[in-house]
Amino acid sequence: MNNIIEILDLKKNYSSVEAVKGISLEIHKGEMFALVGPDGAGKTTTIRMLTGLISPDSGKLSLLGKNIKENKNFIQNKIGYLSQKFSLYGDLTIDENIEFFAHIHNIFDYSERRNELLEFTRLTPFRDRLADNLSGGMKQKLALACSLIHRPEILFLDEPTTGVDPVSRRDFWKILSGLIKDGITILMTTPYLDEAERCTRVALMNDGKIIALDTPAEIKKSIGKSILEVVCSPSRKAYKIIKESGDLEVQLFGDRLNIMIENRQENIDEIMNIFNQNEIKISGTRIITPTLENVFIHLINN
Amino acid sequence: MHSITVNNLTKKFGSFVSVDNISFNVKEGEIFGFLGANGAGKSTTIRMLCGILEPTSGDALVGGFSINSEPDKVKSSIGYMSQRFSLYNDLTVQENIDFFGGVYGLSGSNFRERKNWVLEIANLKGKENLLTGLLPGGIKQRLALGTAVIHNPKIVFLDEPTSGVDPISRRSFWDLINQLSEEGTTVFVTTHYLEEAEFCNNIILINAGKLVAEGTSEELKTNYINHKIIDIECDRTVEAMEILEKETFVLDTSIFGNNLHISVLDDVSAKKSVLALLEGKHSFRIRKIDTIVPTLEDVFIHLIEKG
Numbered sequence: 190m191n192n193i194i195e196i197l198d199l200k201k202n203y204s205s206v207e208a209v210k211g212i213s214l215e216i217h218k219g220e221m222f223a224l225v226g227p228d229g230a231g232k233t234t235t236i237r238m239l240t241g242l243i244s245p246d247s248g249k250l251s252l253l254g255k256n257i258k259e260n261k262n263f264i265q266n267k268i269g270y271l272s273q274k275f276s277l278y279g280d281l282t283i284d285e286n287i288e289f290f291a292h293i294h295n296i297f298d299y300s301e302r303r304n305e306l307l308e309f310t311r312l313t314p315f316r317d318r319l320a321d322n323l324s325g326g327m328k329q330k331l332a333l334a335c336s337l338i339h340r341p342e343i344l345f346l347d348e349p350t351t352g353v354d355p356v357s358r359r360d361f362w363k364i365l366s367g368l369i370k371d372g373i374t375i376l377m378t379t380p381y382l383d384e385a386e387r388c389t390r391v392a393l394m395n396d397g398k399i400i401a402l403d404t405p406a407e408i409k410k411s412i413g414k415s416i417l418e419v420v421c422s423p424s425r426k427a428y429k430i431i432k433e434s435g436d437l438e439v440q441l442f443g444d445r446l447n448i449m450i451e452n453r454q455e456n457i458d459e460i461m462n463i464f465n466q467n468e469i470k471i472s473g474t475r476i477i478t479p480t481l482e483n484v485f486i487h488l489i490n491n
Numbered sequence: 492m493h494s495i496t497v498n499n500l501t502k503k504f505g506s507f508v509s510v511d512n513i514s515f516n517v518k519e520g521e522i523f524g525f526l527g528a529n530g531a532g533k534s535t536t537i538r539m540l541c542g543i544l545e546p547t548s549g550d551a552l553v554g555g556f557s558i559n560s561e562p563d564k565v566k567s568s569i570g571y572m573s574q575r576f577s578l579y580n581d582l583t584v585q586e587n588i589d590f591f592g593g594v595y596g597l598s599g600s601n602f603r604e605r606k607n608w609v610l611e612i613a614n615l616k617g618k619e620n621l622l623t624g625l626l627p628g629g630i631k632q633r634l635a636l637g638t639a640v641i642h643n644p645k646i647v648f649l650d651e652p653t654s655g656v657d658p659i660s661r662r663s664f665w666d667l668i669n670q671l672s673e674e675g676t677t678v679f680v681t682t683h684y685l686e687e688a689e690f691c692n693n694i695i696l697i698n699a700g701k702l703v704a705e706g707t708s709e710e711l712k713t714n715y716i717n718h719k720i721i722d723i724e725c726d727r728t729v730e731a732m733e734i735l736e737k738e739t740f741v742l743d744t745s746i747f748g749n750n751l752h753i754s755v756l757d758d759v760s761a762k763k764s765v766l767a768l769l770e771g772k773h774s775f776r777i778r779k780i781d782t783i784v785p786t787l788e789d790v791f792i793h794l795i796e797k798g
Binding site: 221226227228229230324325326351352353354355356357358359362363366369370380381382383386387388389404405406425428440441442443444482485486489 | 522528529530574627628629654656657658659660662669673683684685686689690691692693707708729732733745746747748749788791792795
């Protein structure tokens with residue numbers, strides 16, 4: 190069974206708001222898959238339906254080859270879920286928090302698995318510390334450890350790195366790589382497209398629909414555009430000129446401009462001409478691959 | 492022309508040195524990125540620069556005023572916006588703007604003009620009576636920035652302003668920051684998202700209270716990191732990572748989408764070794780192997796692990 194998650198024409202409305210407008214998706218075993226999109230795109234609603242927390246209005250949903258509705262208990266024991274606002278007990282220690290989650294899953298011989306998870310998240314030296322006294326990054330790792338105590342086959346992460354500093358974030362990604370190594374399938378939501386680049390496949394969501402679904406590399410190729418990076422001065426003036434000159438998508442990064450173009454010499458020449466006529470001094474140009482963010486903004490604008 | 496000049500600024504809490512003798516300059520009208528992990532001393536520094544926390548030693552001139560001898564003048568020449576937007580959720584848009592205008596002592600036609608400006612940049616014209624708590628995150632963020640600069644300060648401090656904001660809103664927020672900077676406002680910004688630091692004209696990085704790097708993003712990427720990052724596109728990425736992890740020339744590994752990233756000191760010899768090992772010995776199919784430019788995040792992690 191290669192498809193560990195199968196979603197067919199899934200829909201969910203909240204009174205008059207269509208949160209998820211019929212999405213279909215298959216996720217393979219061992220993937221690190223990301224649902225990406227702005228607030229209100231339907232990411233969290235989707236992940237909540239997948240974890241059985243809310244019921245879809247229509248559509249088919251199966252995990253590990255079984256229909257979610259009819260196999261709730263079986264599925265509950267096979268999945269882990271780390272929500273945006275994960276709940277730890279501040280007045281319990283790290284050890285006690287994990288013990289609590291083990292008991293919820295009716296697991297009583299948890300101590301070996303707990304040791305393993307503490308090693309894995311490098312929390313062993315702090316196991317007797319109260320959760321309230323942990324840093325943000327450590328709390329997040331503890332919450333992750335709690336969600337893994339019952340050895341789930343699929344792990345759902347809802348915006349796991351929001352508000353976490355870069356060092357902890359890098360650490361967290363290392364841990365996720367380790368989980369993939371153990372054969373766990375990960376499905377996460379994130380508003381950060383640079384994080385989505387780390388995933389094997391990505392679904393870009395907007396307004397309740399999937400607008401692109403592929404590997405990050407293929408999604409970037411699909412729009413057939415490149416980014417012309419121009420180091421120039423005064424860069425702000427250059428930015429304004431491009432912005433006002435028509436429908437080119439442009440971003441300003443300090444003294445650099447990134448302009449999305451079709452990679453043809455005539456397009457580059459045209460931009461250079463505009464700059465020359467406006468006395469913009471150019472000190473370097475190169476063609477770079479668009480980022481997922483470039484592609485995403487492009488798709489949404491079109 | 493410098494808008495902020497920091498000289499040997501130090502702050503101790505008992506025996507704990509939170510900010511350790513840092514010096515730097517911020518040019519007028521630039522977007523200046525102030526980076527550091529949690530606990531590095533960022534917030535302490537910002538609080539001193541805003542004139543609300545007295546340094547243990549050293550001084551800074553903010554908008555021409557000394558934080559030691561003229562903290563009140565410092566306060567009136569700056570704006571401040573934090574990640575927990577300082578807006579009142581149970582007040583309407585109008586009431587929030589009135590409140591901040593009042594705090595900064597605005598009145599008459601100047602106030603009306605600025606109020607209009609805030610409504611305009613937040614796209615809230617005609618929606619003055621909405622409850623602030625019900626606004627979408629991106630709009631709230633623009634309103635928070637608007638109220639933070641309603642008194643037209645020369646300098647604005649933004650403390651993790653985009654935490655938890657979606658990509659579309661973030662991009663339009665940065666357009667707004669660029670607009671402020673173009674109008675001559677100096678923007679001093681902290682962020683955990685290093686791809687955002689790319690928007691800054693200049694960046695400094697602090698770690699354990701000390702300044703560890705400064706320059707443009709290009710300078711940081713070339714001057715502060717001596718190891719190279721190699722991007723490998725091959726089959727069975729996880730297995731490849733397990734094999735490479737054991738090699739001494741590999742300093743670090745990470746899975747990056749369908750590819751593998753490794754850090755090494757000598758990229759030329761490392762590529763040869765990787766090919767020999769993966770293709771030669773273990774018959775992987777390597778489709779691509781390239782040295783890539785490190786990201787700011789790579790530089791940041793490198794400097795912090797080194798320190």
